[in-house]
Amino acid sequence: xxxxxxxxxxxxxxxxxxxxxxxxxxxxxxxxxxxxxxxxxxxxxxxxxxxxxxxxxxxxxxxxxxxxxxxxxxxxxxxxxxxxxxxxxxxxxxxxxxxxxxxxxxxxxxxxxxxxxxxxxxxxxxxxxxxxxxxxxxxxxxxxxxxxxxxxxxxxxxxxxxxxxxxxxxxxxxxxxxxxxxxxxxxxxxxxxxxxxxxxxxxxxxxxxxxxxxxxxxxxxxxxxxxxxxx
Ligand SMILES: Nc1ccn([C@@H]2O[C@H](COP(=O)(O)OP(=O)(O)OP(=O)(O)O)[C@@H](O)[C@H]2O)c(=O)n1
Ligand SMILES: C[C@](O)(CO)[C@H](O)COP(=O)(O)O
Numbered sequence: 001x002x003x004x005x006x007x008x009x010x011x012x013x014x015x016x017x018x019x020x021x022x023x024x025x026x027x028x029x030x031x032x033x034x035x036x037x038x039x040x041x042x043x044x045x046x047x048x049x050x051x052x053x054x055x056x057x058x059x060x061x062x063x064x065x066x067x068x069x070x071x072x073x074x075x076x077x078x079x080x081x082x083x084x085x086x087x088x089x090x091x092x093x094x095x096x097x098x099x100x101x102x103x104x105x106x107x108x109x110x111x112x113x114x115x116x117x118x119x120x121x122x123x124x125x126x127x128x129x130x131x132x133x134x135x136x137x138x139x140x141x142x143x144x145x146x147x148x149x150x151x152x153x154x155x156x157x158x159x160x161x162x163x164x165x166x167x168x169x170x171x172x173x174x175x176x177x178x179x180x181x182x183x184x185x186x187x188x189x190x191x192x193x194x195x196x197x198x199x200x201x202x203x204x205x206x207x208x209x210x211x212x213x214x215x216x217x218x219x220x221x222x223x224x225x226x227x228x229x230x231x
Contacts, residue, residue: 002056002100003078009055011125012103013048013169014095017041017069017111018062018084023215029062030214031111032069036227040214041069042076043114049077051121055103059111060084060091087187089194096181099174105129106177108191109169115223115231116169116211124171127205134195135171137207138164166190167207176200 021030031041041059048057056078061069063083073079082098084091092108099106105128107121120137127135145158170191172180180194188194192202210231214220 002098003080004056004100005049005054005078006052007055009053010103010129011051011053011105011107011121011171012056012058012099012174013054013107013109013121014092014099015041015044015048015057015059015079015109015111016084016088016091016095017044018060018091019088019112020062021112024220025217029065031061032065032072033214033220035114035214035220035223039072040114041111042072044109044111044116045073045076045079047114047116047118048109048121051118051125053122053125056080056100058082058095058098060095088189089181089184089187089191092191093181093184096177104174105171106174107169107171108177110213112214113168113211114214115226116167117208120208120211121169123205124169127203128171128173132203133173133176133200134192134202136190136192136202136204137167137169137211138204139167139207139209141165164204165207166192167211167213 017031019030024030032039058080061081070081080098082094105125124135141160141163145160147155180198184194214223
């Protein structure tokens with residue numbers, strides 16, 4: 001039987017957590033690396049479980065860590081754990097295949113965005129509930145952005161007013177995400193990209209600085225400081 005949090009909830013969350021974390025440096029798979037003494041995945045799942053409309057959570061974990069991840073998350077929340085794939089997209093597809101019947105809204109959320117506030121989870125879900133087929137949280141781009149060539153010579157300055165930095169959770173009407181993954185070819189870096197290829201409009205909503213992705217050692221240090229400050 002599939003694990004459930006809130007049987008009345010209408011949201012399933014897929015948590016890709018099978019990445020190696022190469023950019024973070026040598027060590028355990030990134031989702032299992034410690035942040036203030038607990039794995040990133042534990043922080044992420046705890047915050048997802050605190051979002052009231054979440055019905056179920058499916059985690060895509062490294063294939064060699066399935067039992068360890070089940071044991072780790074058992075005291076945190078009822079979750080289903082499946083084996084992830086070689087690319088993020090394959091991990092999301094594996095988790096999607098394990099979503100139980102019921103929820104009409106599916107969110108995809110990186111384990112690496114461990115400090116994402118439950119309020120952002122609810123905001124993305126609410127936007128899908130209100131009628132958008134696909135919703136992504138975004139932040140404005142704050143740096144000047146240059147396009148360069150292979151020799152690192154500047155080709156030009158990009159108009160950043162039309163650019164957005166994209167976060168997760170990304171939210172979808174379930175049938176739209178299922179259709180997008182069914183026809184997916186080359187791996188893309190996010191799920192909204194697959195939906196864009198179907199020609200389905202993707203709505204942007206305000207993201208959160210706290211939903212930063214732990215990618216490099218600096219991000220982990222920043223996340224430690226944020227937790228120490230009570231985030
Ligand atoms: N084959 C993969 C690759 C990534 N992910 C997950 O996708 C999220 C976003 O990926 P990223 O932060 O880029 O993680 P990694 O791929 O682990 O990072 P790196 O590229 O540095 O190895 C992470 O929660 C990661 O665990 C996954 O489930 N399966
Ligand atoms: C999905 C994502 O978090 C949106 O910013 C991001 O693309 C995943 O990171 P990756 O390093 O590209 O896998």
